[in-house]
Amino acid sequence: MANQILVFCLLALAITGSLARFSDIRKKYSDIQRNQQILKNLKDVVEDPASQFHHSAYRRLAYLVDTYGPRLWGSQSLELAIQDLANQIKEDGIDVRLEPVRNFTKWVRGQESLTLFEPRPFPQKLKMIGLGRSVGGNVTADAVVVTSFDDLQAKAHLVPGKIVIYAVPWVNYETTVAYRGSGAIEAAKLGAVAALVRSITPFSIESPHTGSMSYAANVTQIPAAAIAVEDAEMFLRMFERGQRIRLNLYMESWNVPNANSFNVVAELRGSVYPEKILVLGGHTDSWDVGSQTGANDDGGGFVTCYEALRLIAKSGLTPKRTIRFIAWSGEEYGGSLSGASQYANDHKDEMDNHIVAFESDLGSRTPVAWGFSGGQNGLNYFQDLVSTYFKPIYNITEVLDGEGEMVDSGYIGSYGVPMVRNIGQDTPSNDYYFTFHHSAGDSMSVMDPDQMDENVVGIASLFYLLADADVALPRD
Amino acid sequence: MANQILVFCLLALAITGSLARFSDIRKKYSDIQRNQQILKNLKDVVEDPASQFHHSAYRRLAYLVDTYGPRLWGSQSLELAIQDLANQIKEDGIDVRLEPVRNFTKWVRGQESLTLFEPRPFPQKLKMIGLGRSVGGNVTADAVVVTSFDDLQAKAHLVPGKIVIYAVPWVNYETTVAYRGSGAIEAAKLGAVAALVRSITPFSIESPHTGSMSYAANVTQIPAAAIAVEDAEMFLRMFERGQRIRLNLYMESWNVPNANSFNVVAELRGSVYPEKILVLGGHTDSWDVGSQTGANDDGGGFVTCYEALRLIAKSGLTPKRTIRFIAWSGEEYGGSLSGASQYANDHKDEMDNHIVAFESDLGSRTPVAWGFSGGQNGLNYFQDLVSTYFKPIYNITEVLDGEGEMVDSGYIGSYGVPMVRNIGQDTPSNDYYFTFHHSAGDSMSVMDPDQMDENVVGIASLFYLLADADVALPRD
Missing domain, CATH: 3.50.30.30 (Glucose Oxidase; domain 1)
Known part of the structure; x- marks a missing residue:
């Protein structure tokens, strides 16, 4: 199938006269064997039970979830979890900063009940x-x-x-x-x-x-x-x-203005093109309806992305472009005031230099495909990369066109930046994910340490390749 | 397999000199074809969407569950549901009585909470x-x-x-x-x-x-x-x-003595041996932890048993022995004070005339087997009956020896009466059943109208055969 796609792409490019451009793209494979070896090393280190990277995503997430509980936007629990995450990143020796998300209105749940009187x-x-x-x-x-x-x-x-x-x-x-x-x-x-x-x-x-x-x-x-x-x-x-049917619905809730939070931004600066930025991340906030709400939505997302960054950094790799991890605040009901919106706005001047925006926010199950949203040349490039590198050692061979956008990455994508997401094992309507989503069941028990590792390896591999390629992923 | 068992039984009986007895047992098949036609008719009428019996178990159960809610032993909700059930049976023109279950101690749940302070x-x-x-x-x-x-x-x-x-x-x-x-x-x-x-x-x-x-x-x-x-x-x-880990556990509860309830007892009197009694039923009480608790445990059980009795009665069948439906009160925490215990005690003089005690209390999914607990001759008889009648038109071909006893039927079984139960599609550890059991999820959404019908047909067929056999199911 991947070969068929490659042949189709070659034909399509030849027909549109883009063959010269395609040969440029091929430069990213100047050292395919070396890259394949690097990817194998990333995989081996995470799979090694003696390695600090083995199950590290699960352990880091479990600690945050167990210790701080649900992380409703605007809550002190979220802010404590964000501060702790930033401290952990600092202790890891990775550049990190907190970027303020200001003046949003937080929603506070009070007492609430539903009582059935008749029949x-x-x-x-x-x-x-x-x-x-x-x-x-x-x-x-x-x-x-x-x-x-x-x-x-x-x-x-x-x-x-x-x-x-x-x-x-x-x-x-x-x-x-x-x-x-x-x-x-x-x-x-x-x-x-x-x-x-x-x-x-x-x-x-x-x-x-x-x-x-x-x-x-x-x-x-x-x-x-x-x-x-x-x-x-x-x-x-x-x-x-x-x-x-006679009912009483009692609900208290408050909208409290002028709340503040932070996006956590950590990065590994590019060795050749530090101004070129590849973003990966997830959101730190969650709903508030159970003991561990936000383990899967989206604790698993932001933690696996961070662990992917850390894996690249600690493996001594120095990719040409900057890899920037962002833990956005305020996805659940943030809208235009969310951390992701604010990031895109605050970094507007850098948007021309953003190469890709990757978000993980549909779970951390065994990865089976990538979603991609961008231009046709970007899609060709991305499909080529996936079939070249992921087919040999990973089970992630498929690219779903038009499936790359998520809520937070969409703010960066609105500047024309290609968007990518991970797609895990689930039913076509993501029944596994949505069984727990936004319920008290969104807990660590949904998370699998091995499957989280598979995501870390997959995301790290993808980002190493994209960040170090001779020619960058094109927007058009 | 059934044939192998039959051959094995023949050999075993010949060896033990019980061949005469076996030929007696065979009398129950004096009119196999007629019985097979009766069973087919029972099945056809329930499967006919225009019939009053089609989905009637589901409808009756849903009405009781939706209207009265959870039925904790000793609660007024349980008593109202019991009265309504008895009235429904009376309206169906079937003999019914309420047998008191007296002087038990009911347990009442009050406010309760668990709060985590640290970490x-x-x-x-x-x-x-x-x-x-x-x-x-x-x-x-x-x-x-x-x-x-x-x-x-x-x-x-x-x-x-x-x-x-x-x-x-x-x-x-x-x-x-x-x-x-x-x-x-x-x-x-x-x-x-x-x-x-x-x-x-x-x-x-x-x-x-x-x-x-x-x-x-x-x-x-x-x-x-x-x-x-x-x-x-x-x-x-x-x-x-x-x-x-620092916690507060706050629980109110009360044990209130001198509570009363009722077993609902309905029967179709035997045309030849009215004093010979075949019992089938389930328990009316449930836990109290959700909007519909007790739909599956054990609403489905007692309702399918009642519908099986009603199906036989309304089909104009007049089996030789008495079929007695019992909706026991107080299984969940009744122990020796439960309705089933009291029934066995109140009817101890009749216990010699009890032929079988059937209980459905592990769900109403598509039946796949019967559990049987009794003597070896009873087992042989039962296996023979199942392979003769159920194999041709039903998917219930297996008999699990030693698997017939349940909590309520056990009180009758303690007098030496063989016990039978229905076994539905599930994993070996009944994961489907226990996912909902005793939780707020034990609701009508667990129940399937078609699968309830399959249970009604299976149980009615079994009881018609057992009640009308020329020779009764032996105890030894």
Whole structure:
């Protein structure tokens, strides 16, 4: 398959008259065997149980997660974890700085509960988790249960004064998350007093999943919470059976302005082109709904990226370009005020020199492919690199075109910088990842030390190659 | 295989001189083709989407679960569900009575919480569920984490004044549940002030599982609670890392004497030997830890058994012996005061006439085998029946010898009555069942309407055959 892609690329380039350029790109393979040996060494050292790099990503992550707990944006726990990470990097002897993320509004969760009064003979507390950014409220009302936005419209006459419950099916994250994001808006437009959304997950053990929601201008802001899949299905049965559903939703929450945080920025300066920058990272903040929330989203992401940087640095490699690790703050509900947005803004003058933005934020399972978003020449270059270097010793042979962008890397990508991400073993709709995502189950128990190592090796190998290539990954 | 067993049985019987008896047993097949047609009819009617029996078990169970919620022994919710079930049976035109279960001590859960103070920078509430029958308490202490009872002994010097955390591996229910049952006893013997037990489950989304625990004479009664798998693993990491673990366990609970409940007893009287009784059933009570707790344990069990009785009755079949459905009260922590114990005691004069005791209490997934506990002649008879009738049209061909006993049927079995249970599709350690068992996830979402139907058909077929056989299932 990789050979077929190579042949196809050669033909396509010849046809478009870009053959001269292609021969330039080939220069990056001036010393293929030497590079292959370097990659093998990186792999060997991580796989060696006696090495300090063996399971180091898992150990570093477990220490941070166990010690500091969930890291909601704006919380002191997050700031303590960020400071500790920066100190660890300093102790590793790697250049590190904290870049401020200022004046954002932090969201604070207070007491919250959902109580079912009817049809139960006695009030029943149900599991629930308020959605991020939701206003608080104290609403007692009957419920209308809908299975889609179309169904909501069909039942519009029932909605005024009611709590709308979205008992929607899991399709995939991108599809189903629309109910979490704008369910409150659509319900409020029809006069609902609150919105309850089936958790955006393929599987549940009565485990609610939070996440960010939004409001719209000129639409009443009503409280919105997630309920467990099981309870959404229960409400649908009750509604279809004709049972009255009477509920109280109580939610406290506060939006606190002028909060501050930091992006952690660490780098290995390029030996030939230090001004040329390859970014890799993940986000430090998490949701706040369990004992270890943020182990997988995105603790595993930022820690494996840092360990990849450290592996290159400690292996005595001196790649030509600068490799910059960033642990962004504020991905979960940061939007335009997030650390990633602020990084791109603060470093606008450097954006022409950014070669690639890599983000890991969909888990750290055994890597099977790379996602790439950029121009056609960049894609050709990247596919060529993957088939040349990863096929021989790794199981990462596939490049998914158009799949490189993630939330934080997207801010750099908006300047025309190619984006890459790692893709791990999962179902097509990432059922493994989303089973734990944004729930109390996002814990160290989801993480596998060997699989984290595989990610470290894969990312380090990729970054060494990209940073040391004779010709840089092209944007076009 | 079945033929081999038959040949083996023939040989064995010939050798032991029991051939005459065997030829008696064969009389039960005096009309094999007619019986096969009856079984096919039972199957067809349940599979017919237009039939009232199609998905009727699922619908009946969902109504009870959604309407009454969890059914802790001694709670009014349980009693309302029991009354409603009895009324439904009456409306179905089937003989039903309520048999009192008197003077037991009910256990009432109050407020409870677990808070982690160290090593976290801020107090962290952890998910927990107090174990059934545990005393209350309010304990703030450091923790000692152990991985087995042997490890507890090895760390005995650390235990006085501490909270013992059992971070034990999942082996299977029977093995691992020992820590839930007697963890508090073993910890208290060494001076511990509380015990926290990893939930007895193969898989978790930060989902604690409760269950009954016990105390021993002359050993201090300390509070005991279950924690999620993820947190047990976290505590083990902290302990091995040398971090101090400081916790508060707060539990309220009350033991309230002189509680009452009922067994629901419904029957189809035998047309020839009404005094001969075949019992089938499950238990109505459940734990109290989620919105629908008790859907699978054991709502599905007692409802499928009742639907099997109703299917036989409404099909106009008049088997020779009496089929008696019992919905026992108080299995979860009833012990010798449970409804099943009381039933056996109240009906001790009838015990000689009990032919079989069937209990469904390990889920209602697609049936694949029967468990049988009884004598060798009973086993031979049962295996012969299964291979004659179930192989042609059902996928239930296997009989697991010694696997017929369950908690409630065991009280009848103690009088020498053979016991049978249904075995559904699962892993060897029943990972599917135990993932939800005793947790908030034991909901209707675990239940599958088609698989419940398959159980109804299988159980109805078995009971029709056993009740109408020319020669009864022997005890010896």
